[in-house]
Amino acid sequence: MNADVRAVKTPAEQALSAAFAAARNKLPGKGSVVALREDAFRRFDASGLPHRRIEEWKYTDLRALMREAKPLAEPAKTTGKVPGLSGVEAGRIAIVNGRYEPGWSDFNAHDPGMTLTELFAFAAEEASYRLGNVPGKDDTAVSLNTAFMTGGVVLRVKKGARIEKPVHIAHVFAGGAGAATYPRSVVIVEAGARLTLIESFDGPDRIDYQVNSALELVIGEGAHVDHIKVGRDGDAALRISTLGVTVDGKANYRDFAFTTGGAVVRNQTFVRFGREGTEASISGATLIKNRQHVDNTLVIEHAAGGCTSRERFRSVLDGESHGVFQGKIVVEPRAQKTDAKMASHALLLSDEAEADNKPELEIFADDVQCGHGATAGALDSGLKFYLMSRGIPEKQAEALLIQAFVGEAIEDIAYEDVREALLQASVKWLDARA
Amino acid sequence: MAFLEVKNLHVEVEDKKILNGLTLSVDKGQVAAIMGPNGSGKSTLAYVLAGKDNYKVTEGDVLLDGESILDMAPDERAAKGMFLAFQYPVEVPGVATMTFLRTALNAQRKTRGQDELSTPEFMKLVRDTAGHLGISQDMLRRAVNVGFSGGEKKRNEILQMAVLQPRLAVLDETDSGLDIDALKIVADGVNRLRSPERSMVVITHYQRLLNYIVPDVVHVLAKGRVAKSGGKELALELEAKGYAQFQGEAA
Numbered sequence: 001m002n003a004d005v006r007a008v009k010t011p012a013e014q015a016l017s018a019a020f021a022a023a024r025n026k027l028p029g030k031g032s033v034v035a036l037r038e039d040a041f042r043r044f045d046a047s048g049l050p051h052r053r054i055e056e057w058k059y060t061d062l063r064a065l066m067r068e069a070k071p072l073a074e075p076a077k078t079t080g081k082v083p084g085l086s087g088v089e090a091g092r093i094a095i096v097n098g099r100y101e102p103g104w105s106d107f108n109a110h111d112p113g114m115t116l117t118e119l120f121a122f123a124a125e126e127a128s129y130r131l132g133n134v135p136g137k138d139d140t141a142v143s144l145n146t147a148f149m150t151g152g153v154v155l156r157v158k159k160g161a162r163i164e165k166p167v168h169i170a171h172v173f174a175g176g177a178g179a180a181t182y183p184r185s186v187v188i189v190e191a192g193a194r195l196t197l198i199e200s201f202d203g204p205d206r207i208d209y210q211v212n213s214a215l216e217l218v219i220g221e222g223a224h225v226d227h228i229k230v231g232r233d234g235d236a237a238l239r240i241s242t243l244g245v246t247v248d249g250k251a252n253y254r255d256f257a258f259t260t261g262g263a264v265v266r267n268q269t270f271v272r273f274g275r276e277g278t279e280a281s282i283s284g285a286t287l288i289k290n291r292q293h294v295d296n297t298l299v300i301e302h303a304a305g306g307c308t309s310r311e312r313f314r315s316v317l318d319g320e321s322h323g324v325f326q327g328k329i330v331v332e333p334r335a336q337k338t339d340a341k342m343a344s345h346a347l348l349l350s351d352e353a354e355a356d357n358k359p360e361l362e363i364f365a366d367d368v369q370c371g372h373g374a375t376a377g378a379l380d381s382g383l384k385f386y387l388m389s390r391g392i393p394e395k396q397a398e399a400l401l402i403q404a405f406v407g408e409a410i411e412d413i414a415y416e417d418v419r420e421a422l423l424q425a426s427v428k429w430l431d432a433r434a
Numbered sequence: 435m436a437f438l439e440v441k442n443l444h445v446e447v448e449d450k451k452i453l454n455g456l457t458l459s460v461d462k463g464q465v466a467a468i469m470g471p472n473g474s475g476k477s478t479l480a481y482v483l484a485g486k487d488n489y490k491v492t493e494g495d496v497l498l499d500g501e502s503i504l505d506m507a508p509d510e511r512a513a514k515g516m517f518l519a520f521q522y523p524v525e526v527p528g529v530a531t532m533t534f535l536r537t538a539l540n541a542q543r544k545t546r547g548q549d550e551l552s553t554p555e556f557m558k559l560v561r562d563t564a565g566h567l568g569i570s571q572d573m574l575r576r577a578v579n580v581g582f583s584g585g586e587k588k589r590n591e592i593l594q595m596a597v598l599q600p601r602l603a604v605l606d607e608t609d610s611g612l613d614i615d616a617l618k619i620v621a622d623g624v625n626r627l628r629s630p631e632r633s634m635v636v637i638t639h640y641q642r643l644l645n646y647i648v649p650d651v652v653h654v655l656a657k658g659r660v661a662k663s664g665g666k667e668l669a670l671e672l673e674a675k676g677y678a679q680f681q682g683e684a685a
Binding site for chain 1: 484485486487507508509511512513516517518520523524526527528529534537538539541542545577594598
């Protein structure tokens with residue numbers, strides 16, 4: 001087989017071409033949005049679905065994993081409620097079947113510190129913001145999202161505003177049969193502002209829906225942003241979520257991806273530190289079982305000096321599940337005094353589970369501190385014996401150790417209620433296992 | 435009356451025979467010292483009693499309070515009153531000492547059909563004991579043994595023993611790696627737990643520990659079996675003459 005020649009399109013690729021041809025004149029947005037879509041689709045069409053010989057997608061062969069392309073999801077016909085995070089009070093923005101649904105939302109539109117606009121309304125009014133101009137824009141999944149984007153919101157947090165209550169963008173699939181959604185949102189946190197942003201993905205079990213979401217996150221100078229992404233998709237769902245982040249100087253950015261749901265999930269995060277003095281923590285925890293496949297892929301670009309980044313991912317893999325971590329840290333020549341450390345640890349609970357870790361460092365500056373570490377292994381039998389020798393039964397000892405393993409990642413979340421909610425969610429996952 | 439009975443115990447580890455017909459009994463309330471040269475099987479005995487994997491019993495039996503424990507999982511043995519103070523206590527990242535103690539105690543009580551201890555009762559029990567052992571509140575909040583010094587880890591073992599109140603405590607070289615002050619604190623903690631209801635097996639290479647924890651009997655292990663038994667004066671004799679005499683004759 002030759003990797004460079006693509007003579008035959010897969011059924012999914014053919015279906016995507018047909019879907020775009022049918023939808024191109026009906027999809028929302030005008031002018032520049034239309035041009036963006038056309039250009040993005042051309043780029044997708046040239047490359048096709050990413051597969052295992054594309055290095056960035058080596059472990060998540062979308063051509064094999066995405067056998068068919070589902071039709072575009074229809075708007076929800078009813079009004080409902082979106083699931084929150086237990087014990088977390090938040091202003092909720094509902095994205096249902098890939099579209100912003102004010103009727104499902106519970107958001108204080110009168111907060112003087114923020115403005116919320118529907119994606120295409122924003123694109124029509126605001127020429128100052130160029131959609132899609134974020135790190136990761138050349139990725140094929142992002143091209144597909146841009147071509148088909150069905151809706152979303154633009155949230156702007158004004159300069160210096162401190163938003164106390166978290167804002168929660170809740171994505172829900174509410175259809176009765178498998179369909180595809182392409183939500184796209186933008187969050188701009190201006191200089192000196194503070195925001196805790198929750199993103200969640202929910203949907204029913206046994207329905208093979210597909211989500212290709214993209215979030216553009218723009219963090220201004222000195223801003224504090226905590227972004228927590230919770231993936232609780234149904235057990236037949238395929239979801240690809242791209243996060244493109246640009247970070248200005250002296251900012252504080254903390255990101256956490258928590259994944260328990262979905263059949264195939266890829267969280268891809270592209271971050272660029274553009275000016276000096278930013279501190280960032282990009283971490284996550286994955287708990288999966290059966291035949292779930294979850295891929296966390298990061299590309300962190302240190303384009304300015306004196307920034308600190310910590311990447312810490314932990315995954316608990318049971319059954320025949322497959323956990324993937326790919327982390328690339330790029331330190332550009334001018335990014336002296338960069339301090340970047342990446343660690344990925346996988347805990348394998350069964351002989352059939354598989355973990356792939358691919359850390360990469362590309363360092364072009366000479367005065368930096370960078371490092372990475374990766375481990376994959378079973379529960380430590382010595383630890384388990386120690387706990388059992390104190391009277392703790394085997395299953396409980398295992399649960400305590402797994403909980404501790406995941407807990408060490410979740411500890412990174414600054415917002416206490418969210419931290420508690422995710423600790424509880426991991427306990428629930430463990431209880432279901434026992 | 436014997437609380438622990440080890441009968442003609444033969445044990446292999448990775449196809450290597452370590453215990454070779456060991457017979458030993460420890461009475462209720464008795465403190466028995468087990469001494470012996472390196473490789474005589476002291477630590478193997480400790481692990482086999484506690485139920486560690488990979489220790490294959492090929493012959494013999496171990497009775498606790500008249501019941502064979504060899505088929506029991508470590509947690510079942512613990513609920514029955516077994517406690518092993520580890521020679522090398524392991525670090526348990528992410529599990530706070532308090533959580534660990536409470537989980538262990540309540541799990542044992544549950545297995546025994548007892549109610550869980552209330553939070554105030556539990557807190558009082560831990561605080562009082564921790565105070566005697568010089569264990570700070572900060573250590574109790576930290577993850578089990580993580581970042582603890584060697585002495586702190588050993589004190590933490592004794593704290594667990596005090597909280598779990600076992601009927602048989604096996605102390606595996608609890609003196610190793612301790613300076614004299616730490617040794618006194620640990621020995622003091624152990625002595626406070628001496629009771630007519632509690633048996634102890636104190637495993638040590640050196641006689642020094644036995645100045646502080648004075649045993650009722652001393653057994654000398656060599657080549658996987660008891661080579662000699664006697665009173666506490668046997669420990670002094672060993673200190674003077676060394677183990678060489680046993681290493682020859684037990685062959």
